Amino acid sequence: MITLIKNAETYAPEYLGAKDLLIADQKIAKISEHIDMPEWVPTIDANGKIVTPGFIDGHVHITGGGGEGSFHTRTPELNLTDATTSGVTTVVGVIGTDGTTRTMTNLVAKAKALREEGITCYALTGNYHVPVRTLTGKLEDDIMLIDVIIGAGEIAIADHRSSQPTAEELAKIGSQARIGGMLSGKKGIVNVHVGHGSDRLQLIEQVTEETNIPVEQFHPTHINRNEDLFQDGLKYAKKGGFIDFTTSTIPNRSTDQTLKSSQALKRMLVEGVPLEQMTFTSDAQGSLPQFNDKGELVGLKVGKIKSLHEAFVESVKDEGIELSQALQVITKNPATILGLKQKGFLREGQDADLVLLDDSLEIDTVMALGQVMVQDKQAVVKGTFED
Secondary structure, eight states, X not given: OEEEEEEEEEESSSEEEEEEEEEETTEEEEEESOOOXXXXXXXXXXXXXXXXXXEEEEEEOTTOOXXXXXXXXXXXXXXXXXXXXXXXEEEXXXXXXXXXXXXXXXXXXXXHHHHHHTSEEEEEEOOSSSSOOOSSXXXXXXXXXXXXXXXXXXXXXXXXXXXXXXXXXXXHHHHHHHHHHHHHTSOOEEEEEEOSOTTTTHHHHHHHHHSSOOGGGEEEEOXXXXXXXXXXXXXXXXXXXXXXXXXXXXXOSTTOOOOOHHHXXXXXXXXXXXGGGEEEEOOBTSEEEEEOTTSOEEEEEEXXXXXXXXXHHHHHHTTOOOHHHHHHTTTHHHHHHHTOTTSSSOOTTSBOOEEXXXXXXXXXXXXXXXXXXXXXXXXXXXXXXXX
C-alpha cells in the first residue's frame, strides 16, 4: 500500500514546515519538501491542513469499566471508530476497579481484536488491587512473554476503592515490572491511579525515597483531580517523576477543584516543569463516578476517548500553548515514557500513524499503519460489529 500526502504543514511533533510524505508498507518512507510519484499512486492533497503523528492514549478501559453502582453500571467496550475518529491510532488498555469480571484474558483478547481491526493496541497487567492479578501468574512473565503487555496497572492508591497497598507491596510491583521490562526490551512502567485520599502521592514517594527503584518507574494519573493533588504532582514532577492528566473529568464532591488538563498543563509549564514529563490520557470507557462527602455514589458518567483531542485543542486555543508543545503530550511523550519506539513521531522509518487537521484543528483524516481509517471527517473503516 502506497500513499502520497502533498503540501502538509508538518508537525513531527516539532514544526518542520510544508512537506510531502510518502507512505509505503505501513511506514513513513520519505519526508521531503517535494516528492514526485507516478499518477497511479493514491494522493491526498493536504494543502491548508496540518499533519501530526497519530495520537497515543495510554489509559483506556478497552473492555469497559465501572460497576461501582452494581452490575448495570458496567460501562461498554471501546469501539474502533471511537478511537480513530478521535485521532487515536495507539491505545493502551487497562482494567480498573473490577478485577473479577474484567479479566486479563479478556483485556488481551480485546487488545488483539483492536489490532486486527487496524490500530495499535497494548495492555497493562493487573487492576486497582494488590496482589496483582496477572495473566500468567507472575507479573514479570506477563511483561516478558506476552507481546501486547508492556507494563503494570492501573494500581490504585489514595482511594477508598483500592486494596490499601503498603509501600512494600508497591515497591515489589515496581521492581517486578522493571525487571520484566529490562529483560524484554520494554519500559515496564507502572500506571498508578491516584484517588481523593489525603495521602495522595505519599506511597510512591516513600517507595522511590526508600528503595533503589527510580522515580521514572511510576506513572501516576489523575493529577488534575483537585488542587491538592496538583500541587503534590508539581513537586513530584520537579523531582523527575512523570505525571499524567486525565482529559475525561467531571467535578466530584462539593469541595473538589477539578482542573481541565489544558489548564493543568499550562500551570505546570509556567512553574518550570519540563514538558517531556507530562502526558494526557482519556480514561475512556472508564466510569466517572460521583460520590458525595460520605463516599456514597450519587452519579455516573463514562469517559470519552474524544476528550483527548478536545483537551489538545483547548491547550492551543484557550491556554495559548504552542501547537507543537500541546501535541507532544499526546504523541512524543507517551511514546517515550512507555517505550513505544515506532510511535509518537513523524520520521522516516516510523509507523505510518498520522492525523490531518483542518485550520480549526478539527480531525479531517486519520491513517493507522498506512491505512486510511478516517477521511473527510468520516470513518471509512469500521469495527467488526459496527454499523
